[in-house]
Amino acid sequence: MSLRLSVLASGSSGNATYMETDEGGLLVDAGLSCRRIAVLLARIGRRLEDVDAVLLTHGHSDHTSGVRSLVRERGMPIYSAPDVGGRLGTITVEAGETLRIGGLMAEFFEVPHDSRTYGVCVSDDERTAIIATDLGEISVDVLRRMRGAEAVVLEANHELEWLRRGPYPTDLKRRVASGNGHLSNRQTAQAACDLAPHGLKDLVLAHLSKTNNSPARATGTVTSALREAGHGRIRVRAALASHPTPWVDVGELLESPEYAYRYGKGEVQKLFETE
Numbered sequence: 001m002s003l004r005l006s007v008l009a010s011g012s013s014g015n016a017t018y019m020e021t022d023e024g025g026l027l028v029d030a031g032l033s034c035r036r037i038a039v040l041l042a043r044i045g046r047r048l049e050d051v052d053a054v055l056l057t058h059g060h061s062d063h064t065s066g067v068r069s070l071v072r073e074r075g076m077p078i079y080s081a082p083d084v085g086g087r088l089g090t091i092t093v094e095a096g097e098t099l100r101i102g103g104l105m106a107e108f109f110e111v112p113h114d115s116r117t118y119g120v121c122v123s124d125d126e127r128t129a130i131i132a133t134d135l136g137e138i139s140v141d142v143l144r145r146m147r148g149a150e151a152v153v154l155e156a157n158h159e160l161e162w163l164r165r166g167p168y169p170t171d172l173k174r175r176v177a178s179g180n181g182h183l184s185n186r187q188t189a190q191a192a193c194d195l196a197p198h199g200l201k202d203l204v205l206a207h208l209s210k211t212n213n214s215p216a217r218a219t220g221t222v223t224s225a226l227r228e229a230g231h232g233r234i235r236v237r238a239a240l241a242s243h244p245t246p247w248v249d250v251g252e253l254l255e256s257p258e259y260a261y262r263y264g265k266g267e268v269q270k271l272f273e274t275e
């Protein structure tokens with residue numbers, strides 16, 4: 001049995017990640033319409049019928065706006081933190097509780113954000129993948145939780161200098177950069193270096209700001225930091241707002257010393273580099 005994932009869409013315009021084993025699949029977040037999620041799933045060869053359940057990280061609309069249409073269309077169970085559940089009619093799950101869905105075990109853990117927010121740990125007994133996309137800082141507890149995962153989907157929201165000089169109002173800049181806001185490329189690079197010696201093979205950078213970041217900047221910052229720290233053997237990809245990432249086969253060994261995915265000119269370009 002193998003654990004696979006693809007980040008279907010990521011960012012403030014909508015988030016959804018599909019994860020599966022041979023026995024079934026789930027979505028983490030549904031911040032796009034049911035129809036849009038179906039289109040994105042089709043691009044990785046899957047259908048809404050392959051989704052057995054949806055796990056919500058928190059109640060912000062870029063993670064939940066498709067829930068009602070999904071329930072109407074497919075009627076699958078939706079799991080979330082207690083304060084999100086009431087509003088959307090979802091099944092409440094406490095942090096630390098284990099869910100079993102289609103051969104997968106999923107567990108939520110709390111991360112610092114400006115509403116109650118969960119990271120998600122998904123495993124198939126052998127392999128583990130973690131998703132943490134809205135968090136203002138990586139606390140010691142969160143880092144400990146992520147260690148040992150072979151694949152991590154981690155927010156790299158903004159380049160701090162771009163945020164500071166950018167067009168956002170001062171209040172919003174402060175909120176985004178705060179400990180309850182979103183992670184900068186630098187914070188994510190630091191976390192990547194901390195996780196690298198603990199079995200990390202794939203890192204997907206997520207929730208990139210369209211205004212204050214770019215896929216090239218985010219992957220460049222993180223791969224440089226990893227390389228400088230002597231961890232060049234980790235695949236680093238950036239998740240896009242409107243196109244699924246290539247499949248991540250969780251725990252798959254690297255066949256080359258290093259490669260990174262970069263994006264430019266509106267189309268996905270895969271660059272293969274060997275040191």
Ligand SMILES: [Zn+2]
Nearest residue numbers: 012060062134
């Ligand atoms: Zn978000």
Ligand SMILES: [Zn+2]
Nearest residue numbers: 058060113134
């Ligand atoms: Zn959020």
